[in-house]
Amino acid sequence: MAVLVIADRDGDTVRDTTHKTVTAALKLSGDVDILVIGQGSKAAAEAAAKIAGVRKVLLAESGALSHQLAEAVTATVVGLAGSYDAILSPATTDGKNFMPRIAASLDVAPISDVIEVVSNDTFVRPIYAGNALETVQSSDGKKVITVRPTSFDAAGEGGSAKVETIAGADGGKATFVSEEMVKSDRPELGAAKIVVSGGRAMGSAEEFQAVMDPLADRLGAAVGASRAAVDAGYAPNDYQVGQTGKVVAPALYIAIGISGAIQHLAGMKDSKVIVAINKDADAPIFQVADYGIVGDYKTVVPELMAALG
Amino acid sequence: MKVLVPVKRVIDYNVKARVKADQTGVDLANVKMSMNPFDEIAVEEAVRMKEGKEHHAAGTATEIVVVSIGVTQAQETIRTALAMGADRGLLIQSDADLEPLAVAKLLKAVVDEEKPDLVLLGKQSIDGDNNAVGQMLAALLDWPQATFAGKIVIGGGKATVTREVDGGLQTLAATLPAVVSVDLRLNTPRYASLPNIMKAKKKEIAVKAVADYGADIAPRLTVKKVTAPPTRSAGIKVADAAELVSKLKTAGVL
Ligand SMILES: Cc1cc2nc3c(=O)[nH]c(=O)nc-3n(C[C@H](O)[C@H](O)[C@H](O)COP(=O)(O)OP(=O)(O)OC[C@H]3O[C@@H](n4cnc5c(N)ncnc54)[C@H](O)[C@@H]3O)c2cc1C
Ligand SMILES: Nc1ncnc2c1ncn2[C@@H]1O[C@H](COP(=O)(O)O)[C@@H](O)[C@H]1O
Numbered sequence: 001m002a003v004l005v006i007a008d009r010d011g012d013t014v015r016d017t018t019h020k021t022v023t024a025a026l027k028l029s030g031d032v033d034i035l036v037i038g039q040g041s042k043a044a045a046e047a048a049a050k051i052a053g054v055r056k057v058l059l060a061e062s063g064a065l066s067h068q069l070a071e072a073v074t075a076t077v078v079g080l081a082g083s084y085d086a087i088l089s090p091a092t093t094d095g096k097n098f099m100p101r102i103a104a105s106l107d108v109a110p111i112s113d114v115i116e117v118v119s120n121d122t123f124v125r126p127i128y129a130g131n132a133l134e135t136v137q138s139s140d141g142k143k144v145i146t147v148r149p150t151s152f153d154a155a156g157e158g159g160s161a162k163v164e165t166i167a168g169a170d171g172g173k174a175t176f177v178s179e180e181m182v183k184s185d186r187p188e189l190g191a192a193k194i195v196v197s198g199g200r201a202m203g204s205a206e207e208f209q210a211v212m213d214p215l216a217d218r219l220g221a222a223v224g225a226s227r228a229a230v231d232a233g234y235a236p237n238d239y240q241v242g243q244t245g246k247v248v249a250p251a252l253y254i255a256i257g258i259s260g261a262i263q264h265l266a267g268m269k270d271s272k273v274i275v276a277i278n279k280d281a282d283a284p285i286f287q288v289a290d291y292g293i294v295g296d297y298k299t300v301v302p303e304l305m306a307a308l309g
Numbered sequence: 310m311k312v313l314v315p316v317k318r319v320i321d322y323n324v325k326a327r328v329k330a331d332q333t334g335v336d337l338a339n340v341k342m343s344m345n346p347f348d349e350i351a352v353e354e355a356v357r358m359k360e361g362k363e364h365h366a367a368g369t370a371t372e373i374v375v376v377s378i379g380v381t382q383a384q385e386t387i388r389t390a391l392a393m394g395a396d397r398g399l400l401i402q403s404d405a406d407l408e409p410l411a412v413a414k415l416l417k418a419v420v421d422e423e424k425p426d427l428v429l430l431g432k433q434s435i436d437g438d439n440n441a442v443g444q445m446l447a448a449l450l451d452w453p454q455a456t457f458a459g460k461i462v463i464g465g466g467k468a469t470v471t472r473e474v475d476g477g478l479q480t481l482a483a484t485l486p487a488v489v490s491v492d493l494r495l496n497t498p499r500y501a502s503l504p505n506i507m508k509a510k511k512k513e514i515a516v517k518a519v520a521d522y523g524a525d526i527a528p529r530l531t532v533k534k535v536t537a538p539p540t541r542s543a544g545i546k547v548a549d550a551a552e553l554v555s556k557l558k559t560a561g562v563l
Binding site (some may be wrong): 008024051067069070071073074092094095096097098099100101102103104105106107108109110111113122125126127128129130131132134135136138139140172173174175176177179180181182190194218225230231237238243244246251252262263269272273274275281286287288289290291292293294296300303304306307 | 325436442459480528532547561
């Protein structure tokens with residue numbers, strides 16, 4: 001059995017979501033290759049080649065692949081699929097975008113957001129906002145899987161795989177127009193050891209930044225938000241933690257002015273330690289919090305900053 | 310432009326799903342069911358395209374067809390969409406819980422028949438949390454896809470779609486016909502007014518059987534079991550920030 005992992009590229013390197021997906025892939029087979037896609041990805045391919053346990057790295061470059069457009073990624077991967085029994089990608093927005101397209105092109109039922117590899121054909125995945133875990137067995141000859149990165153440890157470094165260049169497919173009937181990426185010097189939400197998240201309680205974008213940014217900077221944390229805070233424009237869409245946003249599992253998660261709706265809990269309840277600051281003692285967030293402070297964040301957060309020194 | 314909107318009947322988003330004791334699935338007996346919230350957003354956008362609301366020119370959409378694959382009661386879900394402003398409905402009746410691949414194949418058959426210019430659907434159903442049908446339908450049709458739409462502009466034979474992605478926003482131009490899946494920020498769906506609910510009762514809902522479409526819907530996945538996730542129990546309330554910091558230091562997370 002051979003497995004292809006589609007890398008999550010980040011400029012000249014690959015994100016640790018790739019390392020985590022490699023760990024899941026190694027549970028299926030010892031023969032794990034990585035595909036790095038996008039124009040100018042040579043350095044990223046070389047970084048991927050250093051991941052321990054990887055057999056070889058395939059590098060596909062074309063203009064259309066630069067933005068991971070689903071049509072071009074699918075055409076590229078389908079061309080390679082003959083040599084693989086399973087194709088894995090992290091459950092990032094890119095992976096979620098192209099993997100089902102790849103699966104349908106191969107007439108395969110995709111398996112989304114896998115949190116455990118039970119055997120070669122059996123996987124566990126959360127359903128109903130994480131309120132149930134489904135164990136599914138696939139009868140497809142090929143498996144097409146997205147992996148929830150927070151559920152797997154990152155594969156280490158120390159590999160020395162060969163990088164092989166392959167043909168990258170051209171564009172399809174969708175073309176890239178523009179992008180607007182949130183710039184931040186803070187750690188990425190999915191990878192941060194500490195996450196501080198703000199909710200509707202903040203009331204405005206200015207207040208959200210004034211409260212959350214200094215705390216995040218003091219803790220070296222990433223900033224997250226509830227859907228209500230994002231919908232109201234207090235925080236960018238990319239900050240949303242939850243069932244339909246990002247899933248995080250940091251060592252410490254601090255929820256400030258967030259009620260703890262099931263859709264929010266779905267994205268953070270696997271955090272090691274959860275702290276909730278909320279003025280409503282009955283807020284559902286306290287049911288999952290290891291440590292809770294009942295109070296107005298406007299007084300609690302400054303006190304927290306002072307206590308942190 | 311003709312728009313096809315697939316809608317799914319799912320557990321209401323306010324209900325917490327409970328796993329059945331025999332681990333065969335989630336208990337849906339006597340549970341409130343509603344239209345998948347993302348599908349409400351898709352219906353709302355299609356109706357705005359027809360009405361010429363927001364940035365859409367009036368008549369951007371000329372006909373809105375709603376399709377659901379599911380149990381008889383899914384007609385209520387279709388009826389809700391008709392009350393919001395869709396023109397007619399189609400139920401493909403199935404008592405089986407079909408996998409996204411089967412749903413995509415049935416929807417492809419509907420597209421072949423209806424020939425819409427745009428399929429507008431939810432990015433994810435909140436029961437199976439698959440996030441797959443739209444992308445799979447686009448593959449089967451060999452149409453372009455634009456998923457996770459936060460803004461859709463129709464013009465020049467294209468859908469120009471701003472997508473909510475990790476890291477921020479990405480804008481794509483997809484040549485029509487195309488499949489677009491919608492995200493939370495696209496719009497806030499309306500509540501149907503009483504007169505519109507009454508009017509919707511007169512709109513047509515065709516009912517078909519899965520067998521009418523000749524699609525291969527054989528399951529590929531077997532559910533071995535459905536279990537409850539590990540539970541977290543409530544911890545303690547601390548008096549103030551100083552106590553919190555000392556607890557966090559003891560726990561080794563600061
Ligand atoms: C299809 C769908 C998908 C969804 N996906 C997500 C998702 O991915 N992520 C997500 O987060 N939500 C999601 N939601 C929304 C979710 O249901 C909740 O509406 C949302 O999480 C609520 O956000 P909130 O906790 O910030 O706001 P609220 O529920 O309004 O809570 C605000 C909290 O702040 C507290 N508060 C107010 N003032 C203060 C103060 N001064 N000091 C301290 N505390 C204060 C209040 O007591 C309250 O508990 C989804 C919903 C749907 C229908
Ligand atoms: N049984 C169904 N009937 C109609 N539409 C569906 C059905 N299942 C899924 N869909 C559509 O596909 C979208 C994505 O669903 P999923 O891939 O299951 O998460 C949903 O938001 C619906 O628009």
